[in-house]
Amino acid sequence: MPPRAPDPDDDGLAERLRQIVGDRRVLVRPGELRAYESDGLPGYQLRPSIAVFPGTRDETIAVVRLLAERGVPFVPRGAGTGLSGGALAEGVVLLGLHRLTRIITIDAENQRAVVEPGVVNATLTRLASAHGLHYAPDPSSQTACTIGGNVAENAGGPHCLKYGVTLDHIVALTVLLPNGAIVTLGNDDGEQEGYDLLGAFIGSEGCFGIALDVTVRLVRDPQAVRTLLADFPSVMAAASAVSAIIATGIVPAALEMMDNATIQAVEASIYAAGYPTDAAAILLIELDGAAAGIDDDVARVARLCDDAGARGVRTAADAAERARLWQGRKKAFGAMGRISPHLVVQDAVVPRTRLPAVLAEIQAIGERHHVNVCNVFHAGDGNLHPNIGYDSSDPVQAQRVHDAMSEIMAACIAAGGTITGEHGVGLDKLPYMDALFTAPTLHAMCALRDVFDPDHRANPGKVVPVHSCREWHSVRPPVAGRRP
Amino acid sequence: MAQRATAGRGPASVNPETTAQVVACVRDARAAGTPLRIVGAGGWLDAGAPCTAGEHLRLWGINGIVEYEPGDLTLTAQGGTRLIDIERATAEHGQWLTLDPVGYPYGTLGATVATGSYGPLASAFGTPRNQVLGCEVVTGIGDVVRAGGRVVKNVAGFDVTRLMVGAWGTLGVITEVTVRLRARPEVDQTVVVALGGTDGVERAHRWLRTTEFTPLAAELVSPALAERLGFATLNADLLLLRLGGNEALVRAARHAAAALGDLMVPDDGIWTALTSLGMTHSHKASLRLSGAPAGIAALWAATRRAIEPAGGLAHSTLARGVVRCLLPMDDDASVARLRGILSALPKATRIPERLPAELWAPAAADPVLASLRQGVRRAFDPDLLLNPGIMGTA
Known part of the structure; x- marks a missing residue:
C-alpha cells in the first residue's frame, strides 16, 4: 500500500507538530504554503499539505519520528534553490531544515568543520576564512543554498574542476533515517571500514534520510590566484582552447565558458563584469596554488587561448577585479532571470572532446524549436548548463522549451554523457532515467533506496521512476520481516 | 560457455571471457547453491579474509581497454585489466591513472576498485572512491548493473558506483570500470629527507599542513622500513616527497622542503619498492x-x-x-x-x-549501521553467493 498523504485537519497531525516545534513553525493554510509550492525549477506549483520547520536537532528527530509513527511521507528541503524540483512536495509534509544553522565546531588543526544542515554554503566559507581555510564546493547559489542541500544533491560548482565535488569533501554524517533511527556514516578518523554508505548517501536527494550534522573537510586558501578572461570569436574556438588546456596537465581551479547571449544578459544587469559584449564566447580561467611557477602556467594557458584564436586574454589585476569577473559568472542566472519571467537552468555532462559538437547541436535544437538557448557552464568538466528563458504561463512556449530540453538531453546521452552533473534528478529528470540506465540498473537503485527507506516515505516519487521500482517489487518477493 | 577447470588440486574454477559468461556463471552457481570466490590476478587470495566460497570465478579473461579517448581524460577497461597495461597505454599520451595501490604490481583494475586499494599518491589524488566514474557489475542474482557513467561529473540516480568501491566483490562481480585520468606533470621528482630529532615527524606534519605546495605524495617511512628501501645507515624516520608541476614550481618546492633537512635523491624504483x-x-x-x-x-x-x-x-x-x-x-x-x-x-x-582469517573480524558496528550493511548486501546478493565471509556479512 502506498504511504498515505496526510490531511492536516483529519488526524491532528498539525496539532502534534505544533506541540513539537511551536505554532508559528507549522503552516497549513494555502496562503501560507504558497511560498513553498516551488523550488528553483520553474513551471511547477505543487502544494504541500503541511510545512514544518524544526529549529533544533531534537525537534527534527521528534518530527521525523512522529511522521514515521503515522506512516506519513515527507520532503526534506534546505533553501529551496535546487534546480531539478527535488524539494517539491505535493500533498505531503514539507520538512524545512533551514533553521538548523549551528556551526558545531571549526577544527582548523584537522581542517574540518561540523555543521548543521541548514548552514549556508557561503557562511561556512566565510567563517572558515578566519583560519585561512574554505569549503571548496561552490555552487552558483552558494550565498543561499545549504550544506544539507549540497549533501543531498552532491553539489558541484566551478571550483570542483580542481577540488572535487561534495562527495570528496564530506568526512562523516549523522543521519536520521526515515524510520527515525540515527546512524553515523563515515567517521572522524577519515577512513571507513565496511561498505561506503557515506558515499551512497551523498547525492541521494533526500530519499535516504536527513543529515542532522555534517563533518566537512576544509581546504587551505591558495597562496596565489590568477583569474584570466579570454575572449573568443566563436564558441568552437573557445571549446578547442578548453581541450588544449586540459591536455597540458595544468589543472585550473576553474574553467568556465559563457556564450554571447549570457554575456549580453550579464552586462545588461547590475552584475555587469566588464565582459566584452561582442565576444561569441568567453572563458573564465582561474589558476591557483603556490606562487612559484604559477605565472609560467598563466603564460602557457594564455598562449593556448591565443593559438585557439582568442581575440584577447587579460588577467584580473587585483582581487576586486577578480571578484567582479566571478560575480558576473555566478549571477549569470539571476541576470538572465531579468529578461524573461522564467528560466530553465539545464544541467548535463558530455565527454570533453564532444563539447564542440554537442554545443553546435544544442544551438541547432534551439533554432528548430524557436527558443533562445544561453550557455554558461563548467567547460573544464564538460558540464553543460544550457538555459532557456521563457514564460511558463504560455503553454505554447512551455511546450517548445520542454521539447527542446528533451532533445538536448537526448543529444547529451547520445554523446556518451549524462543527464545531470550537479543538479540532481529530482522530478525534472525522471523522464530521462530510462534512456540513461538499463532496467536492472534502475532496479539496483530501487533496492538501495529500500535499504534506507523501505516505505518510500522520504521524498517519494523522486530520482528513480516509480514504474521501475514497481517492476522491481513485482519480481522480488518482499524480504522477510519487512513491510511490503 | 565459460571454461571450467576442476581437475587437479585446488578449488574448481570458472574462467569467463565475457560479461554474459559471468552472468551465466553466477546464475549457475546460484542454481547450484555454490558460493563463488572472485579472483582477479590472485594477489588478494592470501589476504586471509575469511571467505568460505568453494569455486573460483577468475576474471583474467575479462581483460582489455574498452574505450580510451585521451582528450576526455577518462578510460574504460574490463575488470581483469592489469594496472600495468593501463599505465602503458596512458603513458603513450602523457597521462596516468593516479592510483599506485599497495600490493602485487601485476594487480588488476577490478581488484583495486573492489578492495579500495591505494598507495602514496592518495595524498594528492585520493583513493579509488574519488577516481572511479562508473562500473559494470554482475550482481549476486545475475543482473548486469551499469552504474555511473563515463563522464567526470555525474549525479544521475543513486550512487551504486560508490558502493562497489571497497565492497570486495560482495555486491557484484566487477566486469568493467571507468576511471578518471590525469595528464602527467611536466616534472615529477622524488626527494627523501631524514627526519632527525624527537620532533621530526611533528615538524614534517606541520610543514605539510602549512606549506603552499601540494606534493603528489608525502609518505613517512619507519627506520626499519627505510633500511629495506636502501637507507640503512640513517636510523631515522624518512619522509619521501614526490613533487610535481612545472619546473619553477618543483624547484621552489624542493627549496622549501630543504627546511626539513638535507634532501637526498632516491632510485627511480623507490615508490614501487615501497x-x-x-x-x-x-x-x-x-x-x-x-x-x-x-x-x-x-x-x-x-x-x-x-x-x-x-x-x-x-x-x-x-x-x-x-x-x-x-x-x-x-x-x-x-x-x-x-x-x-x-x-x-x-x-x-x-x-x-x-x-589471518581469525584476526580479520571487523569491529562490532552499531546495530543500525549493521542492519544497513546487511540490507545492502541482501539487496545485491540475497543468497550471499559472492565472496561470502568477507566484509563480515556471512
Missing part, C-alpha cells in the same frame, strides 16, 4: 590505522612502539592521517604473535588488508 614491499618478503600481514590528521605524530609513535619489538614496519600517508603496518607472518606461531601485536596498537579505525 608499495610492493609486503608481497616480496616475510612481512605478509598488513593493516591500516586511520586517525584524525592532527594526531598523526602521536599515532605514528604509538604504532611504532607497538609493532617494532616484533619486527613490524610502518609507513604513513601523512595527509590522510593513515599509518600502514607491515607485520611478520612467516611461521606457525605467527597468529598468536600477531594477536599480541594487534592488541598493543593504539586506538584508531582499523582497516585490515592481509591478516
Whole structure:
C-alpha cells in the first residue's frame, strides 16, 4: 500500500507538530504554503499539505519520528534553490531544515568543520576564512543554498574542476533515517571500514534520510590566484582552447565558458563584469596554488587561448577585479532571470572532446524549436548548463522549451554523457532515467533506496521512476520481516 | 560457455571471457547453491579474509581497454585489466591513472576498485572512491548493473558506483570500470629527507599542513622500513616527497622542503619498492590505522612502539592521517604473535588488508549501521553467493 498523504485537519497531525516545534513553525493554510509550492525549477506549483520547520536537532528527530509513527511521507528541503524540483512536495509534509544553522565546531588543526544542515554554503566559507581555510564546493547559489542541500544533491560548482565535488569533501554524517533511527556514516578518523554508505548517501536527494550534522573537510586558501578572461570569436574556438588546456596537465581551479547571449544578459544587469559584449564566447580561467611557477602556467594557458584564436586574454589585476569577473559568472542566472519571467537552468555532462559538437547541436535544437538557448557552464568538466528563458504561463512556449530540453538531453546521452552533473534528478529528470540506465540498473537503485527507506516515505516519487521500482517489487518477493 | 577447470588440486574454477559468461556463471552457481570466490590476478587470495566460497570465478579473461579517448581524460577497461597495461597505454599520451595501490604490481583494475586499494599518491589524488566514474557489475542474482557513467561529473540516480568501491566483490562481480585520468606533470621528482630529532615527524606534519605546495605524495617511512628501501645507515624516520608541476614550481618546492633537512635523491624504483614491499618478503600481514590528521605524530609513535619489538614496519600517508603496518607472518606461531601485536596498537579505525582469517573480524558496528550493511548486501546478493565471509556479512 502506498504511504498515505496526510490531511492536516483529519488526524491532528498539525496539532502534534505544533506541540513539537511551536505554532508559528507549522503552516497549513494555502496562503501560507504558497511560498513553498516551488523550488528553483520553474513551471511547477505543487502544494504541500503541511510545512514544518524544526529549529533544533531534537525537534527534527521528534518530527521525523512522529511522521514515521503515522506512516506519513515527507520532503526534506534546505533553501529551496535546487534546480531539478527535488524539494517539491505535493500533498505531503514539507520538512524545512533551514533553521538548523549551528556551526558545531571549526577544527582548523584537522581542517574540518561540523555543521548543521541548514548552514549556508557561503557562511561556512566565510567563517572558515578566519583560519585561512574554505569549503571548496561552490555552487552558483552558494550565498543561499545549504550544506544539507549540497549533501543531498552532491553539489558541484566551478571550483570542483580542481577540488572535487561534495562527495570528496564530506568526512562523516549523522543521519536520521526515515524510520527515525540515527546512524553515523563515515567517521572522524577519515577512513571507513565496511561498505561506503557515506558515499551512497551523498547525492541521494533526500530519499535516504536527513543529515542532522555534517563533518566537512576544509581546504587551505591558495597562496596565489590568477583569474584570466579570454575572449573568443566563436564558441568552437573557445571549446578547442578548453581541450588544449586540459591536455597540458595544468589543472585550473576553474574553467568556465559563457556564450554571447549570457554575456549580453550579464552586462545588461547590475552584475555587469566588464565582459566584452561582442565576444561569441568567453572563458573564465582561474589558476591557483603556490606562487612559484604559477605565472609560467598563466603564460602557457594564455598562449593556448591565443593559438585557439582568442581575440584577447587579460588577467584580473587585483582581487576586486577578480571578484567582479566571478560575480558576473555566478549571477549569470539571476541576470538572465531579468529578461524573461522564467528560466530553465539545464544541467548535463558530455565527454570533453564532444563539447564542440554537442554545443553546435544544442544551438541547432534551439533554432528548430524557436527558443533562445544561453550557455554558461563548467567547460573544464564538460558540464553543460544550457538555459532557456521563457514564460511558463504560455503553454505554447512551455511546450517548445520542454521539447527542446528533451532533445538536448537526448543529444547529451547520445554523446556518451549524462543527464545531470550537479543538479540532481529530482522530478525534472525522471523522464530521462530510462534512456540513461538499463532496467536492472534502475532496479539496483530501487533496492538501495529500500535499504534506507523501505516505505518510500522520504521524498517519494523522486530520482528513480516509480514504474521501475514497481517492476522491481513485482519480481522480488518482499524480504522477510519487512513491510511490503 | 565459460571454461571450467576442476581437475587437479585446488578449488574448481570458472574462467569467463565475457560479461554474459559471468552472468551465466553466477546464475549457475546460484542454481547450484555454490558460493563463488572472485579472483582477479590472485594477489588478494592470501589476504586471509575469511571467505568460505568453494569455486573460483577468475576474471583474467575479462581483460582489455574498452574505450580510451585521451582528450576526455577518462578510460574504460574490463575488470581483469592489469594496472600495468593501463599505465602503458596512458603513458603513450602523457597521462596516468593516479592510483599506485599497495600490493602485487601485476594487480588488476577490478581488484583495486573492489578492495579500495591505494598507495602514496592518495595524498594528492585520493583513493579509488574519488577516481572511479562508473562500473559494470554482475550482481549476486545475475543482473548486469551499469552504474555511473563515463563522464567526470555525474549525479544521475543513486550512487551504486560508490558502493562497489571497497565492497570486495560482495555486491557484484566487477566486469568493467571507468576511471578518471590525469595528464602527467611536466616534472615529477622524488626527494627523501631524514627526519632527525624527537620532533621530526611533528615538524614534517606541520610543514605539510602549512606549506603552499601540494606534493603528489608525502609518505613517512619507519627506520626499519627505510633500511629495506636502501637507507640503512640513517636510523631515522624518512619522509619521501614526490613533487610535481612545472619546473619553477618543483624547484621552489624542493627549496622549501630543504627546511626539513638535507634532501637526498632516491632510485627511480623507490615508490614501487615501497608499495610492493609486503608481497616480496616475510612481512605478509598488513593493516591500516586511520586517525584524525592532527594526531598523526602521536599515532605514528604509538604504532611504532607497538609493532617494532616484533619486527613490524610502518609507513604513513601523512595527509590522510593513515599509518600502514607491515607485520611478520612467516611461521606457525605467527597468529598468536600477531594477536599480541594487534592488541598493543593504539586506538584508531582499523582497516585490515592481509591478516589471518581469525584476526580479520571487523569491529562490532552499531546495530543500525549493521542492519544497513546487511540490507545492502541482501539487496545485491540475497543468497550471499559472492565472496561470502568477507566484509563480515556471512
